[in-house]
Amino acid sequence: MRAHPAGPLHGNITPPTAAGAPPEELGALDPHVWPRSAERIGGELHLGGLPVTELARTHGTPLFVLDEGDFRSRAGDFADAFDGADVHYASKAFLCGQVARWIADDGLHLDACSGNELSLALAAGFPAERIALHGNNKSLVELQLAVDAGIGHVVVDSFDEIDRLVPLGAARVAAGGSPVPVLIRATVGIEAHTHEFIATAHEDQKFGFSLSTGDALAAARRVVSEPGLHLAGLHSHIGSQIFDTAGFEAAAHRIVGLLGAVREATGQTLEELNLGGGFGIAYLSEDDPVSPSDIAAKLRTVIASECAELGLPVPRLAVEPGRAIAGPGTVTLYEIGTIKPVRLGASGAPGTPLVRNYVSVDGGMSDNIRTALYDASYTCVLANRSSDAPPALCRVVGKHCESGDILVRDLWLPSDVQPGDLLAVAATGAYCWSMASNYNYLLKPPVVAVREGAATEIVRRQTLSDVFALDAVLADLPAPSPAPSQPAPEHAVGVRS
Incomplete structure (x- = not known):
């Protein structure tokens, strides 16, 4: 386990090296890791015969997709x-x-x-x-x-x-x-x-x-x-x-x-x-x-x-x-919200800074606590499209008020990932939804089963009214409705809250 929850720089230890050399093909789907139905069609990830953008638009993100x-x-x-x-x-x-x-x-x-x-x-x-x-x-x-x-x-x-x-x-x-x-x-x-x-x-x-x-x-x-x-x-x-x-x-x-x-x-x-x-x-x-x-x-x-x-x-x-x-047959879909480049120090080449992009998504440790709890390792890919952009060292993090809120500690993603893109994290079928919490009052995601081009919601998304129902003061009060959102950018494919 790491020495300090805020990361190695705060524990006075050497920063971790990058996640090895960049792979030959960013976004490749290793069949040993990804569900048996996973494939890219036109650059987009498909699961159970369905494109992930359609699943995200219909069911929102974060979303557990079970093959x-x-x-x-x-x-x-x-x-x-x-x-x-x-x-x-x-x-x-x-x-x-x-x-x-x-x-x-x-x-x-x-x-x-x-x-x-x-x-x-x-x-x-x-x-x-x-x-x-x-x-x-x-x-x-x-x-x-x-x-x-x-x-x-x-x-x-x-x-x-x-x-x-x-x-x-x-x-x-x-x-x-x-x-x-x-x-x-x-x-x-x-x-x-x-x-x-x-x-x-x-x-x-x-x-x-x-x-x-x-x-x-x-x-x-x-x-x-x-x-x-x-x-x-x-x-x-x-x-x-x-x-x-x-x-x-x-x-x-x-x-x-x-x-x-x-x-x-x-x-x-x-x-x-x-x-x-x-x-x-x-x-x-x-x-x-x-x-x-x-x-x-x-x-x-x-x-x-x-x-x-x-x-x-x-x-x-x-x-x-x-x-x-x-475990292997479920993927979690997230929408990227914020990307923040962080300089870590010299990369080895004179005058060249080592930069890690912190890629923040709309879930986190409330739907996958295993990285924080067990130092577990996951991989993910840009899911809504392919990209020929050069690789960038990234850390995929959640939106919780915890510096240990990390989903994928170190990996390479295309350098042109942007807010509104979808990320898919592999092998999240075991101990992710079942250990989910309402930390920071985030709501538990739904689970959608996909097969042969059909999607069936087998666990619905939790609502704020569900959570209010357990509160002695708020139980009889309606949950506030969100104000109408601004139109999403053209590149946005997820469902914004």
Whole structure:
């Protein structure tokens, strides 16, 4: 993480170098990074068969554009690669009613991390038996909802949670129902090669029962002893945005060892093993994610080998791809408002200043907090047209009153970008809309699904009246209407507020 939120110059460290050498073709769409339907026609970016200028005029900016074909084909890739296993879609990456129905129709499972995510899925008609409930601090109300709905698994995370769940399971059995199916989340002690905040299987963090201290085995013993609970299997998750399969293989080795220890301690052979996921995606051209088929082949081989060594039957597997389904297929469109050249010092050539253009757009950290929160890297392109202008070093920033409000830290854009142009930021489908806020009272953008030339708004744009409705003083007052805007310049293609 950087030393100072206002940037390296304020932290007395050397200014960062430019984003490498300018690419041969500014605005090129790397197919590893951009949605599968992305193409340029007449210089303009098209998504799902639609030009981005039409999408911006119709729906405004900022705007999340979700390529439905990309989303569903990636879900299918994982379902095919893990045929015979359960593939769980990550609600926390991005969830709305339409996405829940796509996932249900495509035969996937779903993991919810809160009672409200669970409620949304159930309201959308998602089959309860294909839902797993996660979370390190599930309330009694959330657990009651899960038990009453008859969800597939509760992934227990602490002894306190087992204590809360026991009477609910006992009551269900007393009423003639079946015991509540439970997975024990084990912390296997694997250091995933990812950001500290999204590595989840090392010892010093909030999730799961430690394998090394014996807590995971003790939790299994406790669940087995309760007639209202059914220990269906084990769960392991080592982190998020991971490219190296070695961590998954090491975790699989340890979690199968726990299967053997549970059988020895309780006499029960567990039938299910959820290996988690957190598979990485390409945010930049240099990122190299592993394909679903490669992941599946390696994990199946490791599990089969480890189970054979311990004389265990191979359990039914489950995986949680995380951002790998939702992330790559969504692009965020912004309209440029202000461009400010900032001199950074000498570039190396005598008398030649190094200049970075701060390109401000009409969104920012309220719709993508990941750059500020995780130091995440994104790329973007000039979307409404092509340009032969020479490259300029740029930093794409938002409109919030924070110097850390950065979307793309360093990249090359055409030097003739101007107010009214559209920028498209790639791979924003996971953890952007779902982590959005109303900071500075900006409103959450809509989400539009595109496919084969048709656009469908699946999440509408938030309005100021929506926000006022939560304010005890303003709830009954109408939100002020904006004054008529001045005519936009001829080059403007977005929808101005």
